[in-house]
Amino acid sequence: MGKYALKTACVLGLLFIAPLVFAADWTNLFVDISVPSICQIDVSGGLTLELVAPAAPGLLPADDVDTSTTYAISSNNTAHYKITGQVSTMPDDRPLQLKCTMAAPTGATSGGEKTWDLNNDNGDPAGIFDMVTDIDATVQSGMGITWTLHCTAQPLPVWKNMTFTIQFIAQ
Amino acid sequence: MRKIALKITCLAFCLLFVSGNLFAWWGGSAQALLLRIDAVFLVLFEDASVNIELGTPVPGGLPPDAVVNTSYGIYYTSLSSYKLVVGFYDFPPDPNLQFIVNVEAPTGAVSAGNVVFTSADAEGPAGEQACVTSIDPVNETGLQVTYTLHCTGVPAPMTQYMTVFIEFAVE
Numbered sequence: 001m002g003k004y005a006l007k008t009a010c011v012l013g014l015l016f017i018a019p020l021v022f023a024a025d026w027t028n029l030f031v032d033i034s035v036p037s038i039c040q041i042d043v044s045g046g047l048t049l050e051l052v053a054p055a056a057p058g059l060l061p062a063d064d065v066d067t068s069t070t071y072a073i074s075s076n077n078t079a080h081y082k083i084t085g086q087v088s089t090m091p092d093d094r095p096l097q098l099k100c101t102m103a104a105p106t107g108a109t110s111g112g113e114k115t116w117d118l119n120n121d122n123g124d125p126a127g128i129f130d131m132v133t134d135i136d137a138t139v140q141s142g143m144g145i146t147w148t149l150h151c152t153a154q155p156l157p158v159w160k161n162m163t164f165t166i167q168f169i170a171q
Numbered sequence: 172m173r174k175i176a177l178k179i180t181c182l183a184f185c186l187l188f189v190s191g192n193l194f195a196w197w198g199g200s201a202q203a204l205l206l207r208i209d210a211v212f213l214v215l216f217e218d219a220s221v222n223i224e225l226g227t228p229v230p231g232g233l234p235p236d237a238v239v240n241t242s243y244g245i246y247y248t249s250l251s252s253y254k255l256v257v258g259f260y261d262f263p264p265d266p267n268l269q270f271i272v273n274v275e276a277p278t279g280a281v282s283a284g285n286v287v288f289t290s291a292d293a294e295g296p297a298g299e300q301a302c303v304t305s306i307d308p309v310n311e312t313g314l315q316v317t318y319t320l321h322c323t324g325v326p327a328p329m330t331q332y333m334t335v336f337i338e339f340a341v342e
Contacts, residue, residue: 015188037238039198040198040200041199041200042200043200043202044269045202046202046203046204046205046283047202047203047204047205048204048205048207049204049205049206049207050206050207050208050209051207051210053206053211053213053246054213054238054246055209056213056244056246056312057213057214057215057243057244057245057246057310057311057312058244058246058310058311058312059246060310061208061211069202069214071200072202075198077285087204088327091206095210096206098204098206105278123330145202147204149206150177154246154248154310155208155248156248156308156310157208157209157210157211157248157249158206158207158208158251159205159206159207159208160201160206161204161205162203162205162206163201163202163203163204163206164201164202164203165199165201165202166200166201166202167198167199168198168199
């Protein structure tokens, strides 16, 4: 028991003396690095989709296609993530379809063209679609968003502000 | 004091943990969309021109009426009340001639029937007359327009090019 006590005292003594001996030469600091899960997405801006008069009676207005906007993402998640899209309340009683395609970043998969039918009776959002899937860690920008406004019958006049909400979430 | 310090430490760790997941779950963006469809007033003759020629009368009589049919199409989406008016430019100055126009109404509208024009009142916008009223939003083609050239006396020989116009007017 006495031997152990002596050895312990020696070790503790060395531990106490060592910092004093080397104090002038080095020091250390424990740094706790924390990188949060990054899941950022942003679109480049808004747009207007307009149906104009057809060339002649008997025809319907041609589709309005807009490719002017893009989106960017930053993600450090190694698990698959996806982008979902949803449009806000749509105009009632209009024979309109709103279509959207989001190009996929490298390595991911575009969900293709998604269509919201605006001619529902209550004007509720038609649904949430998976616009892009299988997104791994990536930092990319300039992925195109293609919007199409299509009418299935003669549409009455309307000006409607809507919101396209996208979420970057785990698959 | 120790309990408080412990609670603060625990809270800090919890926030650190939760914040990482919040980043993951709240990656989102929104895009403003404006859907725009303006009212359309489109009316179009389906023949570029027609030729109307008076026939030879029997001795002692006037030339029989000359009747020609053509057609028009209409694309109309206004929610306000509009009518169609018909008028002429370069109407023949002969006082013995009448021009009778009958415009078929699209579905839901009302035709004014035979609309009579003479050299005294037919020229230009000032002489235009209503030919179709109570128009609802419509998209139709092949609607008949009948022109009748009628003599009230003996007309002088002539060849005259004139322009017929049909346009929308506030009802």
